[in-house]
Amino acid sequence: MGTRRKLTNITAVVIHCADTPNGRANTVEDINRWHGERQPPFTRDMSIAPKHQPGLTHIGYHFVIEVDGAIRPGRPLQESGAHASGYNANSIGICLIGRDKFSAEQWHALHELVANLITQIPTCTKVFGHRDLNPGKTCPGFSVADWIHNDYIPDFNHMLDTEVNHG
Numbered sequence: 001m002g003t004r005r006k007l008t009n010i011t012a013v014v015i016h017c018a019d020t021p022n023g024r025a026n027t028v029e030d031i032n033r034w035h036g037e038r039q040p041p042f043t044r045d046m047s048i049a050p051k052h053q054p055g056l057t058h059i060g061y062h063f064v065i066e067v068d069g070a071i072r073p074g075r076p077l078q079e080s081g082a083h084a085s086g087y088n089a090n091s092i093g094i095c096l097i098g099r100d101k102f103s104a105e106q107w108h109a110l111h112e113l114v115a116n117l118i119t120q121i122p123t124c125t126k127v128f129g130h131r132d133l134n135p136g137k138t139c140p141g142f143s144v145a146d147w148i149h150n151d152y153i154p155d156f157n158h159m160l161d162t163e164v165n166h167g
């Protein structure tokens with residue numbers, strides 16, 4: 001169950017991947033369903049922001065970035081997430097659909113979203129990949145530190161090759 005928090009308690013963004021086959025068009029609704037099927041299930045506290053994505057009652061992330069680059073909201077920012085053990089109270093969880101290759105649209109959307117969050121929430125100054133916080137994880141499948149160091153230019157080793165589908 002998520003708990004209410006002040007935005008000033010947020011200090012970091014944590015980037016995840018869905019660990020789904022690269023390029024497969026899963027959605028925020030799929031993630032919501034999977035989080036509801038966990039034992040125990042993830043559950044939002046719908047009293048915090050009942051009008052915020054009311055159909056997504058389980059999702060643990062605050063945002064999901066789909067393969068076409070759509071940024072789909074999950075939990076409201078004033079609710080703690082369920083995505084990074086030990087860090088949920090103070091972070092925002094973003095999940096990229098895919099495993100370790102993401103579309104140009106996803107890379108662009110990720111940059112835009114992270115930049116907006118850091119601007120919007122002055123206390124939120126750090127950006128991590130899940131694996132930076134938990135050495136047992138490979139998620140999100142690329143080095144967030146390198147991406148930031150390279151001025152948010154996508155790592156071409158982790159770019160989905162969409163050209164093959166165009167013949």
Ligand SMILES: [Zn+2]
Nearest residue numbers: 016017130139
């Ligand atoms: Zn993760």
